Amino acid sequence: MPMFERGNLMVAFFAIIANLGPPPLHAQGGFIDQSAAVLALTAHAVPLELIPDMDYRYQLLSDEHGNNVVARNMLYKSIGDGDAHLGRQRSAIVQLLNRRAMVSYEVGDTVIVPTRYDVDFRTYSPFPVVYNGGKDFDTLIILDKTLQAFAAYEGGELVRWGIINTGNPAEAPTPNGRYNVTWREPNRVSGHNAE
Numbered sequence: 001m002p003m004f005e006r007g008n009l010m011v012a013f014f015a016i017i018a019n020l021g022p023p024p025l026h027a028q029g030g031f032i033d034q035s036a037a038v039l040a041l042t043a044h045a046v047p048l049e050l051i052p053d054m055d056y057r058y059q060l061l062s063d064e065h066g067n068n069v070v071a072r073n074m075l076y077k078s079i080g081d082g083d084a085h086l087g088r089q090r091s092a093i094v095q096l097l098n099r100r101a102m103v104s105y106e107v108g109d110t111v112i113v114p115t116r117y118d119v120d121f122r123t124y125s126p127f128p129v130v131y132n133g134g135k136d137f138d139t140l141i142i143l144d145k146t147l148q149a150f151a152a153y154e155g156g157e158l159v160r161w162g163i164i165n166t167g168n169p170a171e172a173p174t175p176n177g178r179y180n181v182t183w184r185e186p187n188r189v190s191g192h193n194a195e
Contacts, residue, residue: 046120048130048157054123055115061105068106075105079113090117097124099148099163125161127151145174 059078061071073084079094080087091102094113105111114124122129126147134140135156142151145166152160166174 048122051120051123051129052116054119056112057115059111059113061107061109061111063107066107071107072102072105075102075111079117093117093121093124096163122158122161125151125158127158127161129158131156131158143174145176 059075061068061075063071063074076084076087076091078087079090094111095101097114098111116123126149127142127144131140131142131151131153133156134142134153137156138154140153140156142153143164143166144150148164148166150162150164151158
């Protein structure tokens with residue numbers, strides 16, 4: 001069983017990749033359904049070699065009367081292959097990929113949507129599924145401030161990835177560097193000490 005599923009974090013190295021400007025992604029426009037996100041992250045787990053390539057397309061939200069609710073329902077039908085209920089379930093993945101809650105989309109917005117939904121969540125990763133530079137580490141976690149995403153590797157193989165929110169580059173930037181995690185706590189709140 002992979003280390004992350006067991007919750008046994010032994011030693012992790014954090015590599016924060018440099019970012020010269022603010023992240024290009026928009027902050028979440030509302031809250032993402034965390035239960036749906038957990039289901040999306042854990043569904044359809046397959047061996048690494050069976051993870052397929054993924055294609056994406058742009059979808060413009062539109063309605064001839066300018067109604068945002070109708071435009072979102074048309075999107076649900078589109079990603080649900082004609083079934084709006086299935087589209088609402090699949091929208092958890094769309095929300096994570098776009099870093100934006102569906103309720104915040106309006107007519108004229110463009111959404112990036114995958115061409116498949118019946119796959120292991122690692123298929124959607126912006127990181128490689130095998131990272132040769134991580135093969136010598138039991139656990140390696142990479143935080144990319146430009147992508148605003150993390151990748152968790154065990155022995156160089158992608159176990160999980162997800163979105164992050166690093167510090168505001170103008171006010172409290174997350175420092176670049178490599179960090180060793182030597183302890184773990186069930187509830188930890190990190191703060192920024194202004195001097």
